Amino acid sequence: MTISHAIPEGYRTIDVDLPVNAMLHLWLKAVTPAEPGSVSLYSVNGKFGEVQAVNAEENSFRIYHVFGGGTVTLAYDTAVTSVSVAYWFTPSDVLETGITVIHTNPANEPPDLPNGYHFRPPFGWMNDPNGFGRFGGRPHLFYQHYSHGRIWNNMHWGHAVSPDYLRWRHLPVFLFPSEELTVRPDKRGGAFSGSAIARPDGPGIRVFFTEKIADRIPEQEIQLTATSTDLFSAGAAEVLLPHRPDGEGLTFDFRDPYVFRGPDGLWKMLLGSQSAEGGVVLLYETTDNTAADGWTYLGKLYTETRYQTSALECPCLLPVDGDARDPATRWALIYGLMNGEDKETGRRNLTMIDIGWFDGRSFAKEFGRELDFGTDNYAFQAFVDGGTPVGIGWLGNWADTGPTVDFPSAMSLPRTLVLDGGELLTPPIGAAESLRARMIDRTRLVAGQSVQLPHGAAEVVFELDQPGAEFRLEFDHPEMRLALAQHAEGLEILHGFLDRPEEPPGPRYIAKAAGVKRIRVFLDYGSLEVFADGGRLAGTKRIAGFEPVRGLRLVATQGTVTQATVWSLRL
Incomplete structure (x- = not known):
């Protein structure tokens, strides 16, 4: 009252x-x-x-x-x-209860999506995941955030905590732009992406992030650090790296610190930049056990010469098949190709993952591939949680968004990284099965009949009689031509606007020569995620708007699809 x-x-x-x-x-x-x-x-x-x-x-x-x-x-x-x-x-129990939002306005309010299950901010804009890790016994997710509109602007860090990587409680905004950037919404910078570690010297966490101020001389981007003892509010930030390394011919790009323990027990830091040779990942280390000081530049860990990329972004490095101290353990190096383009398919801003060995100073690549052939899984950040590598990405891509685009965003389903023999698998976390609310169908889809969905959140699992068998899974969407097909070239997400037939074809979201046999598809409002053969291939595609997929139909030669199941999902 x-x-x-x-x-x-x-x-x-x-x-x-x-x-x-x-x-x-x-x-x-x-x-x-x-x-x-x-x-x-x-x-x-x-x-x-x-x-x-x-x-x-x-x-x-x-x-x-x-x-x-x-x-x-x-x-x-x-x-x-x-x-x-x-x-x-209430500060005493905010980690258990979260924040209670009592007001937003039409410019920044979140979409109302019944049974939607992807992580979204409580208000405003979101992009890269930051500081993804388990702290105080719980998974924490920080993220790039602007509170006052659904468009990119001067950056903050939003924050949430979860018991299972799926059901999140929103926490208070964690990091803010510098005071000079809070005066006007001029898109000049803010608290850019970074990472977090558990403090070795006491309770809480230490975060690392890039502060950007456009046109600042001599450095637009510098690295800062701050600590939090209560896990929800940050102390004063201090400058950690005030300038780029000398003599490397780097552009002003110098960002996205990812801090982790190396095989020698020392703290390492990766940063993304660009040189005349291509995008680069820079490597630093410190002998300071608190990681608060003493960072020394070791050199370029990796140089990317493909796809005409500019800066490499959001680099990440973690052990994937053993203890970090074991020289035989293989590591995963993950990085985004900012402005890079695959000329053959027209896809831009790919995210890559390379598997190899890291000795604390150099990375020896064994093999590598795209993390996601759909490309809308950018800025992927991962860490090892109790022996299991877990990661999450921004369900978006700078190719179709930017500072002037109203773009309510989401994170991808969290995924695990598994080395199975000589192959890397990136399936969704096992807890994703807990989203299954009700089985909708086990007979109609496999028989080639249409299956109607009760709302926009669903999972489809089906199996083919042999690897590479051709099929076409058609999605009934009110605004988009949308399908998943396997044909002679590979596995492809087909995507286009129903009301724009005159538009030239867009990028081809295709995994060439895929040869898959078992497919798992997650539908949500505004997104489609595909996992094939246990995560051997993954494809993520954002769907414009929030109209739900209304139904499904599987087209294939009789006997090609051996079984198919459809579930409605909810948190």
């Missing part, structure tokens, strides 16, 4: 019941420079607090601690004040 007494008539109100010691986070701005914006807080006893903002260009972040709890009303005059986001939490 609104606490109406003493609140000026015509003010917008937001009512919330708060426990004791609740913390309010609000972002507000003035509608015009002529008058400050303000939000007043009322209880049954009247007004007890107020926050203000004078900036009319960008929202200002404000904190208010409500000690007593009870029913509280936030009130403001919409003629002079705009409120972007408001949420509350």
Whole structure:
């Protein structure tokens, strides 16, 4: 019930019941420079607090601690004040309960997707996963974030925690842009991508990230570090690497620190950049056990000369088939090809994964491949969780988004990395089976009949009589031509707009000479993920908008499909 007494008539109100010691986070701005914006807080006893903002260009972040709890009303005059986001939490148990969002606006509100199961931010824009790891006994996911719209802008770190990598609780925004970037939404930089480690010298974590400020001289991108003892709020950041290594002919690109223990027990750091030879991964190390200081440049770990890529982004290196200290253990080097293009298919910004041996100073490649032939699994970050490599990627691609595109985003299904003999498999985590809510069909799809889906979240599993057998799985979507087909060239995701037949063909999302036998397809609002032969191949494709796939039909010669099952999914 609104606490109406003493609140000026015509003010917008937001009512919330708060426990004791609740913390309010609000972002507000003035509608015009002529008058400050303000939000007043009322209880049954009247007004007890107020926050203000004078900036009319960008929202200002404000904190208010409500000690007593009870029913509280936030009130403001919409003629002079705009409120972007408001949420509350209690610091003592926020890791168990998360934040409670009490206000967004049409520019940054999340989509309403019944039974959708991919991770999405509680508001605003999201891209690269950051700081992915298990801390305090739970998986944590940080991510590139802008709170006030569904478009890329000056970067923050969002944050969430999960018991199983699928069911996430949103936590308070973790990192913020520098003060000079909070003045206006000018897309000049912020807290860019990075990683996190458990602190060896005490409770909590240490995070590493790139701070970017466009046109800053002499360096646009530098590396910073900060710590958190409570796992949800960051302390003051300190400069870790203030400049690029000398004498390497690098561009201004110098970003995305990934920190991990090497086989020699020392902390290592990877960074992405670009040189005249191509995109590069740089390697640093420190003898400081806290990883807080003493970083020394060791050289270029890897140079990419294919696909005419610019900078390599979001490099990641981890052991995949044994203990990091064992010289026989093979490691996975993962990196994104920013602006790179596969001329044969037209796909851009590929993510690559190379398998080989890492001795702490050099990487000897055994073999490599694309991580994902669909390409919408970018900035993939992984770590070893109890002996199992686990990773997650941004379900997006810079080829079809950018600072001017309204793009409500998601993360991919988390995946494991498995070496099976001489092959790398990247299947979804085993917990993905817990998403199965109800079996829809076991007979109609295999018989070539249409199967209707109750909503936009579904899983399809089917098997062919022999590897490479031809089929076409057609998806009934109101706006897209969408199918998955295996033919003489390989396994292909077919994708196009129904209302744009005059458009030239887009990229071909194809795995050449795939020869697959068992296929697993995950459908969600705005995405399609394909896993073949236990993850030997994976293809991720974002589908524009949030209209659900309404039905399925499997076209194949009789006897080609030996079995097929369809489930509806939910969290």
